[in-house]
Amino acid sequence: MHKEFIPDGVLLKVYMEGNESAMETLVRRHKSRIFTSIYLLVNDRYLAEDIFQETFIKVINSLRSGKYTHEGKFLPWALRIARNLAIDAIRNRGRMPVVTDSEGNDIFSYLDVQEDSRESLVIEREDNKTLRDFINRLPDEQKEVLVLRHYADLSFKEISELTGTNINTCIGRMHYALINLRKMMQKSLVRLK
C-alpha cells in the first residue's frame, strides 16, 4: 500500500503539539544519513554512536523547550548540531584512550559484525572500510564538504551556511575532494562496487 509522505516540517509541528510518534518517523527517516555523516567525520563507530544519540537528544530538548524556531529545514539543523558535536569530539579525542587488539585494530569495530557474520556482509564491510579510509585521508575541509554533500545530501548553499564558508569555496573543495579520491582509487587499483 502506498504510504503518504509527510514533510519534515509537518512532523516537527505535530511533535511539538504532543504527537510523540512523529519523532520516531523523523529518526527513522534521517538516521542513516546523519549517522553515516557523523561516522565519516569522526572515523570511529563507537564515538559516532554517542554523537548520534547526543544529536537527537539535543534536537528533542530544543523542540520540547520551544527553542526551535522553524528557521531552517530539519536535516540541516540536525546536521549542524551533529557537526558541532563531532568537531568537539575530534578536539577532545587526543585525551581519549583507544582500546586495540594485538594487531592494533580498534576492538569496537568488531562489535557490530558479531550479529551477522555472513561472508557477503564481511566483503561489504571491507569495501566500506576501504572507501572510508580513502575519505579519511582527505584534508578535513574537503572531507567535510564531501560528507555533507554526498552522504548528508545537503546542497552546496546549505553547506555554505552550515560551515560559514563561501559557496564557491565549498564547490572548489568538493572538486578537489573528488579528484583526490579518484587518484587514491586508481593508485590502489581498488574497484569499489
Add this chain to the structure above:
Amino acid sequence: MTQSITLDHILLLAYGELPESVFPAVLSAMERDPAFRKYYEDCLKMKSELGEFSEEPHPTSVAIVTEHSHDSHTEAV
C-alpha cells in the same frame, strides 16, 4: 554577454544544482569541449562509487533516542 563555463558549473550539473539559466550554455560547452564532458562523466562515476557507502546506527542508539523522546513527552504532560 557570453558566460564563461568552468568545471564548477559541470560539478553543479552532476549534483543537480546547476541554475536553469546556465543550463544551455553548459550543455553546449560540453558538446564543444571533450574535457568538460570527461569531467562530467568522472563526477558521475565518482558519485556512483561513493554512493554505495551507508552505515546505520546500532538499534540501541535509536532506542535511547526514542526513549528520551518518550520520557520528555511524559514529563511535559
